[in-house]
Every structure is written in structure tokens, then in C-alpha cells.
Amino acid sequence: NAGVTQTPKFRVLKTGQSMTLLCAQDMNHEYMYWYRQDPGMGLRLIHYSVGEGTTAKGEVPDGYNVSRLKKQNFLLGLESAAPSQTSVYFCASSPLGGTNEKLFFGSGTQLSVL
């Protein structure tokens, strides 16, 4: 049982390039989330999904897109990367039901945009 797996772990982009971060969970969780973590800013929600085929905007969605074609996968896309998107990105999931606020995080992706 791997839990929540993110790929890649590190990536360097040039301004204007595009990329996709992949998140996979094997816990059959209904909810999935993408956060970014910046120094002194805590964790901020980018986008989330309440089930297969659904997506919704979080606190800081601009410049990002997401897709949830399969229940176990949640993709985060950057169409035209900017230096302001340099950050650590965490994917998380939570189950359907009584403890659905409890987040299980992936190991993170360190992204640098030059």
C-alpha cells in the first residue's frame, strides 16, 4: 500500500514552459487536492476534486489546471510556467465518510521556474 504518490519529485522549468504533475492514490479515496507550500505561507489549496470527473477551484487557482479522469489519479498542469509558481507542490487525498477531513499527503514536488 503506497498511499499517495507524486511524480516527479523535482523539476526545473524555464518561464513559459508547460508541465504536468501526477498524483496517484491507492486508498480508494474520493477526495483529492493540490496544495502549494511557500516559505512563511503555510499550505494553500490550488484545486480539488470531490470525485472522478469533477474538479473545483481552491484559494489560489490562477495559472493551473487539473483533471481527474480516473478516481485514483489527479493531474496538475501548468500551461505557461512563471517564476511565481516556484514552490513545493503537495497532493493529498481524503476518504468519503466520517473522517473525510483528514488529509493524506504525497511526498511533494519541488518545482523551480527560472
Next chain:
Amino acid sequence: GENVEQHPSTLSVQEGDSAVIKCTYSDSASNYFPWYKQELGKRPQLIIDIRSNVGEKKDQRIAVTLNKTAKHFSLHITETQPEDSAVYFCAAIPYSGGGADGLTFGKGTHLIIQP
């Protein structure tokens, strides 16, 4: 929306002493308050949580207290050990049965345990 303030941003204590981290929240509808621990270079992990129907919860050396009237909650770590060194995040959410998309995090406290 909810606003969560966390203090202090950095806390240094001697090994064996106690550490207290405090958070305040703004939305009186918030009723679930988790604490996450993030070791250097690692993922955040839930260490303890409390719901608004109780005032205190303990798990070995860690405890969380909640004062709903004053809208603040605190994390207490007793007999601190080197492995307690980490960044700790508090969070708050009005429970709606619909997942954690409404979870608002504090900005984190870097706890340093001095040998």
C-alpha cells in the same frame, strides 16, 4: 472565509521542556481542528485533531486544547525530544461532511529542540 493565525513562527526549547503553539480562528462555524507535523523535507502528517464537542484531547506526550468562546486552540508537547523538531501547522474547518476543501491552514511554527 476562515482566517487562522498561528504563533509563534519559531519556537526554540530545551530538550525535556514543554512547548506550546497557539492558533486563533475567525469563523465561529469551524468545528474541526487538526494539527499536522512536517519534518524537514518530508510530507505533512496528521498528529492529533479535536472536534468542537470536546475541550481537550491527549495522545501520549501531545495534547490539544480548544476554547470555542475565545476561538483559539493550542498544541502542547511535553518532555520534548529531538525527534519533535519540525514545522507544525494548525488548521480549522467548518465540518460539512464534504471533504477538506474548506480546511484553512496556519502559516506554521518551526519548533527547534535544543540538546
